[in-house]
Amino acid sequence: MRILLVEDNEELAMELRKSLVSLGHLTSWASTIEEARKELASTQFEAAILDLGLPDGDGYELVREVRAAKSDLPLLILTARSTVQDRVTGLKSGADDYLTKPFAMEELVARLDVIVRRLNPPSEIILSLNNVQFNATHRQLLVDSRTVSLPVREMDLLESLLRRKGRVVPKEAIEERLFEEGRELGSNAIEVYVHRLRKHLAECGAQIEIHTIRGVGYCLKEQE
Ligand code: CA
Numbered sequence: 001m002r003i004l005l006v007e008d009n010e011e012l013a014m015e016l017r018k019s020l021v022s023l024g025h026l027t028s029w030a031s032t033i034e035e036a037r038k039e040l041a042s043t044q045f046e047a048a049i050l051d052l053g054l055p056d057g058d059g060y061e062l063v064r065e066v067r068a069a070k071s072d073l074p075l076l077i078l079t080a081r082s083t084v085q086d087r088v089t090g091l092k093s094g095a096d097d098y099l100t101k102p103f104a105m106e107e108l109v110a111r112l113d114v115i116v117r118r119l120n121p122p123s124e125i126i127l128s129l130n131n132v133q134f135n136a137t138h139r140q141l142l143v144d145s146r147t148v149s150l151p152v153r154e155m156d157l158l159e160s161l162l163r164r165k166g167r168v169v170p171k172e173a174i175e176e177r178l179f180e181e182g183r184e185l186g187s188n189a190i191e192v193y194v195h196r197l198r199k200h201l202a203e204c205g206a207q208i209e210i211h212t213i214r215g216v217g218y219c220l221k222e223q224e
Helices: 010-022 035-040 061-069 084-092 105-119 152-163 171-178 189-203
Strands: 001-006 026-030 045-051 075-079 097-100 126-129 132-135 142-143 147-148 168-170 210-213 217-222
Touching: 001 010, 001 035, 010 026, 010 105, 010 132, 010 142, 026 035, 035 045, 045 061, 045 105, 061 075, 075 084, 084 097, 097 105, 097 126, 126 152, 126 217, 132 152, 152 171, 152 189, 152 217, 168 171, 171 217, 189 210
Parallel strands: 001 026, 001 045, 045 075, 075 097
Antiparallel strands: 126 132, 132 142, 142 147, 168 217, 210 217
């Protein structure tokens, strides 16, 4: 998932981000309401985690703005305010759940999963090419009906290519899908992942090929 984390406590934010990233989520961090607005305007998130006490206002402002825009983005509020009244206010504002600090990371992840699933009941998206089938909903890869596991980024890369099979996928689009914005990338980062993915695909007998289109990007085709 692509998650927006709005938290002004840098130490807590970094800790959360690290945990979320280790679970395979792309996580963008905003420390103010203004930054969060910019992120929300430019990126399609699948969930947001919001602190309430932010330097330029109250997290509820964002909740109300998101809901006023008719977005059903799953929102989880994170706060030190813990009275019953606070929780009621939190849920009434349009947030999907409310977690009181301090909390265990496991609880945050579990609650996030619940609200995301509740709001997005899975409609299975199956992408396939030749003997390869990828269930984008469950992120399950089958080659000749056998389950194959791949590292997260290679799976993301394969998904990007499968979604536009037969067409050229620009390198920039892949970078955007695989890495967080603003992250320093080595000039050959994508090449490295493409190389690893090719190797894994060959090892599991996938009859598909990643073609390099010099200076542009990559294209996934059936093996000739
Ligand atoms: Ca705060």
